[in-house]
Amino acid sequence: MYLTGFADEAASDIDGQIKATKELGWKYIESRSVNGTNIHDLPEQDFEKVVSGLEDSGIMINCFGSAIANWSKQINQPFESSLEEAKRSVKRMQRLGTKLIRIMSFAVLDGREPEDQMVQERFKRVRVLVKMFSDEGMQAVHENCMNYGGMSWKHTLELIENVPGLKLVFDTGNPVFTDDRSKPKPYPKQSAWEFYENVKKHIAYVHIKDGNWDDKQQKAVFTFPGEGQGDVYRIVKDLLANGYDGGFSIEPHLAKVFHDTSAGSAEETKYLSYIEYGRRMEKIIARAKEEIAQGL
Numbered sequence: 503m504y505l506t507g508f509a510d511e512a513a514s515d516i517d518g519q520i521k522a523t524k525e526l527g528w529k530y531i532e533s534r535s536v537n538g539t540n541i542h543d544l545p546e547q548d549f550e551k552v553v554s555g556l557e558d559s560g561i562m563i564n565c566f567g568s569a570i571a572n573w574s575k576q577i578n579q580p581f582e583s584s585l586e587e588a589k590r591s592v593k594r595m596q597r598l599g600t601k602l603i604r605i606m607s608f609a610v611l612d613g614r615e616p617e618d619q620m621v622q623e624r625f626k627r628v629r630v631l632v633k634m635f636s637d638e639g640m641q642a643v644h645e646n647c648m649n650y651g652g653m654s655w656k657h658t659l660e661l662i663e664n665v666p667g668l669k670l671v672f673d674t675g676n677p678v679f680t681d682d683r684s685k686p687k688p689y690p691k692q693s694a695w696e697f698y699e700n701v702k703k704h705i706a707y708v709h710i711k712d713g714n715w716d717d718k719q720q721k722a723v724f725t726f727p728g729e730g731q732g733d734v735y736r737i738v739k740d741l742l743a744n745g746y747d748g749g750f751s752i753e754p755h756l757a758k759v760f761h762d763t764s765a766g767s768a769e770e771t772k773y774l775s776y777i778e779y780g781r782r783m784e785k786i787i788a789r790a791k792e793e794i795a796q797g798l
Contacts, residue, residue: 503742503746503747503748503749503750503787504528504529504530504564504748504749504750505526505528505530505749505750505751505752505780505783505784505787506528506529506530506531506532506564506565506749506750506751506752507523507528507531507532507751507752507753507754507776507779507780508532508534508567508751508752508753508754509522509523509531509532509533509776510533510534510535510536511753511754511755511756511772511776512772512773512776512777513769513772513773514535514536514537514538514769515536515537516536516551516552516555516556517555518773519531519536520555520556520559520561522773522776522777523561524559524561525777526777526780526781526784528780529560529561529562530561530562530563530564530749531561531562531563531564532563532564532565532566532567532604532749532751533552533563533565533566533567534567536548536552540567540568540569541563541566541567541568541594542566542568542569542570542587542590542591542594543569543587543590549594553597553598556598562598562599562600563598563600564600564601564602564749564751565600565602565603565604565643565671565707565749565751566591566594566595566600566602566603566604567604568587568591568603568604568605569587570584570587570588570591570603570605570606570631571584571605571606571607571608571627571628571631571649572605572606572608572609572647572648572649573606573609573647573648573649574609575606575608575609576608576609576611577608577609577611577619577620577623577624577627577650578611578620581627581630584627584631585630585631585634588631588634588635589634591603591635592634592635592638592640595638595640596638600640601639601640601641602640602641602643602706602707602749603635603640603641603642603643604642604643604644604645604671604707605628605631605632605642605643605644605645606644606645606647606649606651606652607624607628607644607649607650607651607652607661608624608627608649608650609648609649610648610649610650610652610653610683616653616657616683616684619650621650621660624650624661625661625664625665628644628661628665628668629664629665629666632665632666632667632668633667636667641667641669641706642667642668642669643668643669643670643671643706643707644658644661644668644669644670644671645670645671645672645673645676645709646658646670646672646673646676646677646680646697646701647673647676648680652676652680653680653681653682653683653684654682654683654684654685654692654697655684655692655696655697655700655701656684656700657683657684658670658697658701658704659700659701659704662701662704669704669705669706669707670701670704670705670706670707671705671706671707671708671709671751672697672698672701672702672705672707672708672709672737673708673709673711673753674694674698674708674709674710674711674712674732674733674734674737675694675709675710675711675712675713675724675730675732675753675755676692676709676711677691677692677693677694677696677697677732678691678692678694678712678713678714678715678722678730678731678732679691679713679715679722680692691715693733694731694732694733694737695733695736695737698733698737698740702740702741702744705741705746705748706748707748707749707751708737708738708741708746708748708749708750708751709751709752709753710727710734710738710750710751710752710753710783711724711732711752711753711754711755712724712725712726712727712728712729712730712731712732712734713725713730713731713732713755714730714731715731724754724755724756725756726754726756726778726779726782727752727779727782727783727786728782728786734786735786735789735790738750738786738787738790739790739793739794742787742790742791742794743790743794750783750787752776752779752780752783754775754776754779756775756776756779
């Protein structure tokens with residue numbers, strides 16, 4: 503078991519991301535963006551600077567938090583952009599020795615019912631993407647986010663059943679803010695625990711996010727881990743009790759929420775909130791391990 507995180511939530515540049523990771527005493531970063539650009543889209547010279555910084559520091563990239571087939575990509579649009587992102591990712595993962603990559607299953611088509619989402623085309627495309635990585639000894643993991651598989655745990659299992667080799671990165675927070683489209687309208691929000699229980703045997707990796715849904719304002723309110731409706735502690739404990747030995751990747755989304763101008767600049771607050779989030783996650787894991795050891 504290891505800890506990692508979306509360090510672009512600590513700092514935009516690779517030096518700041520490395521600094522935060524080292525301050526936490528961790529070895530890994532889940533790389534999403536550097537200076538606002540996804541790692542698979544960085545110009546070559548900028549990517550080489552990332553490689554150099556990582557090699558000098560001893561920090562590694564355990565997973566690419568890619569934008570492949572994500573919520574910004576439509577299933578009724580050409581597939582080429584996703585294929586190109588995947589090709590670039592393979593080469594860069596080989597360069598960095600990275601074996602995991604987060605993918606999705608294309609945006610939900612607005613104005614269409616859950617059963618009218620071009621599902622066969624989704625399965626076809628995701629199969630192609632998964633094979634591109636598996637052929638190179640890499641594992642694509644699907645995230646339950648704003649995409650077809652994220653519409654409910656049933657839709658995630660549909661993907662698993664139809665895409666050989668696909669595994670999951672389960673995000674604890676996303677169900678809290680996402681409609682359950684397997685149920686009648688008006689769609690209720692999902693239950694993180696229900697989603698987890700139904701997909702847990704397919705989980706290879708975990709994103710830690712937490713928060714509450716503000717029904718009055720119709721928006722997500724992010725919190726530190728264990729303080730929201732994401733069932734973070736319960737899920738972490740259950741995973742560890744059942745022998746989970748993969749990564750926990752923090753994704754705080756807290757910098758804006760907890761920004762206090764009296765405490766320093768926005769960049770300082772971003773950095774400090776990431777460190778605090780990581781420390782709290784370490785305590786959650788330590789508590790879970792202690793209770794498991796005591797048979798609680």
